[in-house]
Amino acid sequence: MGDAGTEAGRPADGRDRDAAGRARNARPRDGLGRPLPYGAEGVERQPEGVVRTPRETVAEAQALLDAGKPFHAHEVFEDAWKSGPEDERALWRGLAQLAVGLTHAARGNATGGARLLRRGAGAVEGWAAKRDADRPYGMDLGGLVAWARELATRVEGGAGPVDAGAEAPRLGS
Template identity: 75%
Template structure:
């Protein structure tokens, strides 16, 4: 692939990436943390956009991606829920998307931005919880998620180094004790 005079990569064929409906879409492959790779390199499979899932499917898919160290992709799952779910749950899903993006930035090395997004997402989810009166929507322990996010933000600021996304992934649902 060639480069333009400013050093950026050319798209194959030189045209803008577009989807089937003609909307601009970046088709560059991405790594596990969502960073664009050069055209022609192998990336990880992208999350399809605009998928409508049940809340349970959303949480299950996001957890799988978080456990695999792919928080950017988990953020896209939460974003789909935020955009397609009921209006009264938009802030819940937006807050969870911010938590996933915060972990993404923490793993990429943007520690200040990661800490900021983790705290913002924790606050958004807690605000939604207090406004809705629901403490564990769809089995998600919001108090535990907020504590996880604030602890990770503090660790980022104290340690000053990126984290392993899969090792620091949160558990969205509180395990239920076996009887």
């Protein structure tokens, strides 16, 4: 029998840490990345720290977006931002912000969703302008910027929780 007051699957000391004391974040999550109670069946998490080629990143993120899992797509973009070349980090960070913005919009957080969609659009647009590159790795950055700004406007206007899969952007043409 476990300690009194602990949920199934929750560490006995209440802290979700690895042997070095770092947070493991192993709590189950739903398809939009929201934490579920310990012991609940959640959606399989994306492995962290995976190094992919840029085209693999785009393909995996697109599959997750199409499946209505923008939170998980954000984690794929985050891996690219953390492991990619310094001069591409702003691009991948901006794409991660777009995915998180869609996540918040799908969760019903209009203010946070719109803010992140606009921030991500600005980052992606700024990165592309500095490099005169609108289609790196087959992505349509101009189309993504337009998508993000249009969705932000709708969400701010009360479109309230959106369907993440139906609203998912096409990264490429």
